[in-house]
Amino acid sequence: MSNTDRETIADIEQRVLWLSTAIIDAANRRGDPSGLKVGGHQASSASMVTIMTTLWFEHLRAEDRVSVKPHASPVLHAINYLLGELDEAYLPTLRAFGGLQSYPSRSKDPDPVDYSTGSVGIGATAPIWGALARRYVDSHFGGAGRGRQYSLVGDAELDEGAVWEAILDPMVGELGEVVWVVDLNRQSLDRVVPNIGAPRLEGMFGAAGWQVLTVKYGRLLHELFARPGGEALRERIDAMPNPEYQRLLRCDAAEVRKRLPDGVPDEAGLAGLIDGLDDATLLAAVRNLGGHDPAALGEAFEAIDDTRPTVILAYTVKGHGLATAGHPQNHGSLLSAEQMRELADAVGVDVDDPWQRFDPASPAGRLCTGTAQRLHREAPVPEPVPELPTDIGRTPSGRATTQAALGRALLDLTREAPEAAGRVVTLCPDVSSSTNLGGWVNKVGVWSSDERRDWFDDDPETILHWRERPTGQHLELGIAEGNLVGALGELGATWSRWGRPVLPIGVLYDPFVERALEPWSFGIYAGGQSILVGTPSGVSLAPEGGAHQSITTPSVGLEQPGCVTYEPAFAIDVEWTLLASLARLGRPDGTSAYLRLSTRPVDQSLAAVPADPAARERRRRQVVAGAYPLRRARTAPDLTIAAMGPLLTEALTAADRLTELGHAVDVVCVTSPGLLFDAVQARAGRPARPQAEPWVLESAFPARRAAPLVTLLDGHPHTLAFLAGINRVTATHLGVTRFGQSGDLASVYAHHGLDADAVVGAATDLL
Known part of the structure; x- marks a missing residue:
């Protein structure tokens, strides 16, 4: 690089430093009428300025994607502004309503953002799963390009366990397009980190098979x-x-x-x-230090080995170029007005006219124009998802579990709608066989970037065939739920990244949904649309005991934004809700779904699926909308039992016994408490999910049949407690509120007060 080029890069670097600092300064001078601190991270931004300026203006390509360190979001906005990708009116709006977000957001920021970041560890690892999703899409449909996936990470973020879970997954070592740049400023929020950690990090990344490049000195x-x-x-x-x-x-x-x-x-x-x-x-x-030397950084970028993941450990000073540089408490500190004036003088801008771009005819202006042209991308136009059936037409019989019904429905889809089924990809954290996906895996194969020999293909005792090939539709990750939902979120975003929608379904044990909830929720926030299946669930696991119970997941699903939750009771309900959930994926107005399934076998005749086609379709619409009447008393009811999931068996048994006692009983099967709650909200004119169908309330809980209510589910009872408010009736709510123990199903249900005796007792008290 010539001296003239270095001077031009230095000019841009100084302007980016000023703009990012001024963006935060303006936010705090704007103030908040409530008195809340506006916040921002001038020092954390400053340590990234050289790294990001060098990357964007010298090395980045249009096909590359970058996940930016959350606290460096003002640097991203400053660069986008200089490239003409952000209107000046937004620069004073950091953390204002409708303005620039606190941290980079694909869905909410007005300028280009490749990855939403903010939750520690999730933004850092997202490019790993983005690389995996890109490879999957390209091997199946093409058009996903060949770009690198960069992650700009603060060194303190490497304390997060999710980072190392991702790095150690067996698939990651093959992803040569993954490049991490660690802002090694050796400060966390509260302190200077006492030990010299770089050699340890070098060893840990190296042991995981990564190329390690250290940029220590300038x-x-x-x-x-x-x-x-x-x-x-x-x-x-x-x-x-x-x-x-x-x-x-x-x-x-x-x-x-x-x-x-x-x-x-x-x-x-x-x-x-x-x-x-x-x-x-x-x-x-x-x-x-090397992290502030464009030439040293440039040498590292040029040395990247694209055959394996790379980490660049770039030594930096937190607050570099600011009056607060290196101070142990500079994390959230702000420059004073006098310090801002001194910075403006040092970089050659007018503090009273802070948002100056370069003269287009100047060397820096020409470089900005050229960089903008080099990095320009056309917005992808999402392909439509192939049409999905709403009802495959089978009526299950005998005894079956909702968990097994998932695998059955996926196999049926390959026959009834092969083009749509070709868009489905399933993921598991090493639990494919124990969650009944074996038949699906045998049918569609396991995805791998290269064909691999199945050494057990000639073993007659092998039931699950592990055929790995680029056309496979199942991804098997290690036992780390965070990795599973990280990949799920990025696969769910392929429709918006490359215009190639896939229909991702992640299956894991329901007790571990809460462990995966934060990264999955963050994936939804970032625009990833997917289906999460939790199975097996609840105390219906009986012999597995308290360690494998999931008590709060039904209410978690009810509360999760951007997600529709179902807990089907019967196999046909699984099929209908799965098909409806798949139809909501891969589209601008799409949404994610969570299905909670069970290993408890249930008599499928209890579903009483109507034989008449019109009545069957009405039942299907009710199932998808959140609830349906399973049994109606011939007269006005004395009691309504509303139950969910496998406990419909206990609800119906209790209804039979109460009928023998002379009480008229209605039984309602709830499939989605979240959609029912939203229907209540929508009926009252309050904000609700767009999928809410207020008509389902009158269908399942008609006012003319209002009666005292018993609710029942294999989860926390408050999940269904709001149902009493639909018609303002007295109610008792049964469910699980404590850890349990191993045992047979009858004993465990009795222990938690979920059996038919408990329902009859609650009903008798109400009546």
């Missing part, structure tokens, strides 16, 4: 290391604890001259080197 320090006394300087800085180094950044030149040679074996040689430097050069040398 050109000035390398020049000094080559002089007499330079080796002593290198040894001194290398051995210096982080807090001591950070303290040097806050010292004047005289204090640096005093502290730096202290305790060095070659004290005279180091002192001689220092004595030959003027104050400005000495202070610059102390700050001359």
Whole structure:
């Protein structure tokens, strides 16, 4: 790079530093009438300025994608502004309603954002799953390009366990397009990290098969290391604890001259080197880390090995270029008005006219224009998802579980709608066989970027055939639920990234849904549309005991934004709700779904599926809308029992016994408490999910048949407690409120008060 080019990059870097700092300053000068702190992270942004300027203006390609460190979002907005991708009116709106988001958001920010970030560890790992999704899409449908997937990560974020779960997954070692750049500023929110962690990180990434590139020093320090006394300087800085180094950044030149040679074996040689430097050069040398040297960073970017994942450990100073540089409490600190004026003078802008772009005819202006042209992408036009049936037409009989019904429905889909089935991809964290996906896996195969031999294909005792090939439609990850839903979210976003929709279904044990909930929720927030299946669930697991119970997942599903939740009672309900959920994926107005399934066998004749086609269709619409009347008393009811999932068996048994006692009983099967709650809200004119169907309330709970209510589910009873408010009736709510123990089903149900005796007792008390 010529000196002229370096000067141009330096000019842009300084302008990005100013703009990102000013964006946060403007937000806090705007203030909040409520008195709440607006916030922002000037120091965390400043440490990333050189890295991001170098990447965007020299190395990034249009096909590449970047996940930006959450607290560096103002740097992203500053760069997008200089590239003409963000209107000036947005610059003072950071954290304002309708303005720039606190952290990068694909769905809410007005300028281009590749990955939503903000929740620690999730934004960092998203490009891994984005790379996996890109490869899957490209192997099946083409058109996903070949770009790198960059992740800009703060070093403190590497404390997050989800990061290492992702790095260690067996699939990740093959993803050569993944590049992480670690902002190694050695500060967390509250302190300077005491130990020198880079060698440990190098070893951990290296052991996982990653290429490790360390960018520690800039050109000035390398020049000094080559002089007499330079080796002593290198040894001194290398051995210096982080807090001591950070303290040097806050010292004047005289204090640096005093502290730096202290305790060095070659004290005279180091002192001689220092004595030959003027104050400005000495202070610059102390700050001359590789993460602030475009040439050093450029060498690292050029050295990336695209055959395996790469991590670049870039040493930086938190707050580099600001008056707060290196201060241990600078994480959320703000420059004063005087410090902002000094920064404006230093970078050559007018503090009263802060949003200046470069003159288009200047070298920096021409580079901005050229970079914008180089990085321009046409917005993808999503392909329509192939038409899905609403009803395959089978009527299950005998005894079956809703878990087994999932695999059956997927296999039926391959026959009834093969084009739509070709868009389905399933994912498991090593639980395919135990969640009844074996038949589906045998049918569609396991996805792998390369064909692999199945060494057990000639073993007659092998039931699950593990055929790995690029055309496979099942992804098997390691036992880490966060990885599963991370991949699920990125597969669910392919419709908006590349215009190639897939229909992802992730299956895991329901007790671990809550472990996966945060990354899955964040994936939904970022626009990823997917189906999460939790199975087996509840205390209906009986022999598995308390460790494998899921008590709160029904209400979690009810509360999750951007998601429709179902807990089907019968196999036909699984089919209908699955097909409806698939039809909502891969589209601009789409939404995710959560299906909670059970391993308890249930007599399918209890579903009483209507034989008449019109009546069957009405039942299907009710199932999809959230509830349907399973049994109506011949007269006005004395009692209504509303139950969910496998406990419909107990509800019907109790209804039979109450009828023998002379009570008229209605039984309602609830398939989606969330949709019912939204129907209540919509009926009252309050905000609700667009999928809410208020008519279902009168269909399942008609006012003319209002009666005292007993609700029953294999989960926390408050999930269905709101049903009493539909017609303002007295009610008792039965469910699970404590950890259980192993046992047979009857004993466990009795222990939790879920059996028919408990329902009859609750009903008798009400009546």
